[in-house]
Amino acid sequence: MKPFDKIVCLPDLLRGTRAFPEACFDLAREPILQGCGVDIGYSPEVRTRKSAWTDGGFDPDEFRRLAGMDSESAEARKALWAALYHAVPSRAADYLFAFISEDTLLLTCEIPPWLRDACRDRGIHYVDLRLSPLRFGRDFYVCVRSSDADIGRRVAEFAVATEEIRMEAAMLAANVRMHQRELQDYGRYHFDDLNGALLFVGQTPLDASLLGPEGRSLRCSDFADRLRLLCQGRRFLYKGHPLATEFAEEERAQLERITGQAAAPCPLNAYQILSTHDDVELVGISSGMLQEAPWFGKTAHVLFRPFVPVDVPGNPEAPGAPADCEGYQQVHFQTFLAPAFWCQSITPGRPLPRPVAALTPVPHHHGREIFNQYWDYAKVMIWQRNLWMEGFERSGGGLLRQRIEALEQGAARGQ
Helix, strand or coil: CCCCCCEEEECCCCCCCCHHHHHHHHHHHHHHHHHHCCCCCCCCCCCCCCCCCHHHHHHHHHHHHCCCCCCCCHHHHHHHHHHHHCCCHHHHHHHHHHCCCCCEEEEEEECCCCHHHHHHHCCCCEEEEHHHHCCCCCCCCEEECCCCCCHHHHHCCCCCHHHHHHHHHHHHHHHHHHHHHHHHHHCCCCCCCCCCEEECCCCCCCCCCHHHCCEECCCHHHHHHHHHHHHHEEEEEECCCCCCHHHHHHHHHHHHHHHCCEEEEEEHHHHHHHHHHEEEEEECCHHHHHHHHHHHCCCEEECCCCCCCCCCCCCCCCCCCCCHHHCEEEEEEHHCCHHHHHHHCCCCCCCCCCCCCCCCCCCCCHHHHHHCCCCCCCHHHHCCCHHHHHHHHHHHHHHHHHEEEEEEEEHCCCC
16 A cells, blocks of 8 residues: 555635535544544645645645636636536646645545546545435435545445445335324325326536536536436426525426426425335436435436445445446444544554544434535424424414414404
8 A cells, every 4th residue: 555644635726615625624634633643734725824735835826827717706716617627727737736745645525527637647646525415314424435446445344334224214214204194194284196207306506516528517408308208108397406496497497398398396305205105206417316216216317427426335326427436435424533434544554543443422413413414304304393393382483473463463453
């Protein structure tokens, strides 16, 4: 194995979002220090005297200028990021790698293709971190992939077992179905029949997983022929992304023009759809929900490719990922926080850290709470759940209801 004297964290310097990658680096910093005896420092975006990047004189703004991202407009920078996602000018890559020595292991987060290719061309290894698209577990999984085959094999020893993932899906499905039956028994809610439907899963328009090789964000019109074929003999439903309502309406209208049939909006959340016994199939460009579907026994059609291809033995995940992106291993969030995981994965010859090889068991949803990312799991937890409704009533909701009723009665009497 190649020895790594340095571990340095490096985010996508062209992407405007910093919270998620910096959080990953912050969470990994102390476990790596204790487990590997290496201080990963801080990314070039963090202005601190402790940064190896700052000490070396690297300037992220100069890198962006060399890459051609010199616009001050936020919208223009988003467009430039998409255009540069797969390839940057050689002068920018050369400037960056002038500050990276051969004995360095890069710790990246959602590594863009241009950086992955530049590392390969220069013989620089990396460990890339992403959140798993399988989000139905009691907490989310962290996906890890290394360009170093030895590290990859050792990370695989910590991977979440296929049987456990199946159990997580089965427990969540049972939970959701029980809740739905209870609401139906009491006549509190009617759930749509999904039998015989094909449901399109929408995404946000700037999702990195939609970027094709030429840097253009893909749309449903790019897959018109396949969509028309899949729609034959099935009702067509549409589940738009909740954070892209205007785009969702445009996409739904485009789907109706492509297929020649109505694309009725589906109000159900992701896990109500996946947990149903109804015969429903899913289709989309690259949504993570399509990767979750097979674990619930649902057929999913991935039109492009998954953003985080997961490598699980016996994995039922839909295929479609290019060979150079395969191999992400899923580890528990608690494993990601353990010094022993980093020690055994990156520096296996080093004695295991004492006395703290791992934290005591972390709370349920600890990762979700830290990252404030629940996706549709939040609806499983709180939608029409008695504890949350009782909490609202006891924390002032009941009094608020009484006051509103009094106001309405007063308005009806003309007061």
